[in-house]
Amino acid sequence: MMSYAIAVRDLRVRRGRREVLHGVSFDVPRGTVLGLIGPSGCGKTTLMRSIVGVQVVAGGTVTVLGEPAGSPRLRERVGYSTQSPAVYEDLTVAENLAYFASVLGAPKSDVGRVLGEVGLGGQARQITRTLSGGQRSRASLAVALLGNPELLVLDEPTVGLDPVLRNELWGLFRRLAADGGVTLVVSSHVMDEAARCDRLLLMREGDILADDSPGALRRTGEEDLEGAFLRLIAERDEAGTAGRS
């Protein structure tokens, strides 16, 4: 059996009375940058929470780095950054990082390293509350980079960032995957970011519409990914109507 970083089988998640993931299955080899693409509310965040192991699931299995998702041994091997920044607003950026580093058992020197990686070196001593929105989400991203996570699950890490910063972060993601063999799951609803992933999961309404490389998706006949996405939705809807009639 090949060692996948993530293996998801028939994952079902209910939130309240609504089923938000309807039996999703896929595998991610190690060292892959996987993009989760889809409109908001399609289940991207729920899927990421299930991979991290903080989501109550209704059925199916999620195996991460060879262990069931959320098992204690994974807690220092998986880095997770939520969509809204999860940092202490009343601490400085460096104090936040120092605290999470000691929780993770990461060396103190990691604080300086991740500050550099997300480009917040100049804001280290600033109270997090006083940062701009984009800076705050980078501070939250920096926490996920502490230690040496083998899997990084990043929910919309580039929202609200200017193109230069976005480009730098994607450079960092590619470097982590290429040099460190880190597997990354990155959600986005920006189609031009999707092109920088090795693989894309196109999601809609709790299902996976497509699971392929950006290049292969473009070869479906459309010139850009947005077109390919729209066409897949149209095909799916037609098939649905045909099936019912």
Place this chain on the structure above:
Amino acid sequence: MSPSITLATAGRILTQLRHDRRTVGMMALVPTLVMVLLYYVIGDRRSFDAWTPVLLCVFPFLVMFLVTSIATLRERTSGTLERLMASPLGRLDLLLGYGLAFGLMAAVQVTLVLAVSLTWLGFDLSAPVWPLVVVALGNALLGTALGLLCSAFARTEFQAVQFMPVVVLPQLLLGGILVPRDQMAAVLEWISNVLPMSYAIEAMKLAAVAGAEGDFWRDVAVVAGAAVLALLLGAATLRRRTP
């Protein structure tokens, strides 16, 4: 659970407090100021000597309950709790971290009130001081533990603040401050018997009169037991997985 993570957590909470000087100042000074006010309102030495232990009991509990319930509610709503629950941090690391940090604040608070009462206000204490400190700190920890527990049932800070009168006022009314417990209606006395604050108030009164004598240690054990129970229940409300 790991001691280094517990200490790091307590250190982080104290650093948060350090950035909020006004809160620290109020936590440390308000009980003392109220004590001074009480002294001048009562104007009668013997009543003041009777009221001082009661306030020493109530204040640490009240302040720690409020501060802890708001602080943990913030952890829940800001997403930092979810982040910690996905990390190697144990649930007791978080709870004990809060207990340590706020316990230290309570110690500062109690020291200041006692120092001012015993010197400037001339609080006449024939017994040793340390049993009073033991009860005050035990009660502060009880407040911290109940605050942690109640924050699990509050979605907003408004709701969290409303838990204060719910948890505190009945315990004060039934705690034997206004009416001695054995003069209450039987049902009320039964309720009073299961409220931990009743034991804290009794222990404090005993300590003020005779020191650590009589039922003192039994009462302290009840308060400590209630604090541990509330901490364990609070730990059960911290979930690694949420819907």
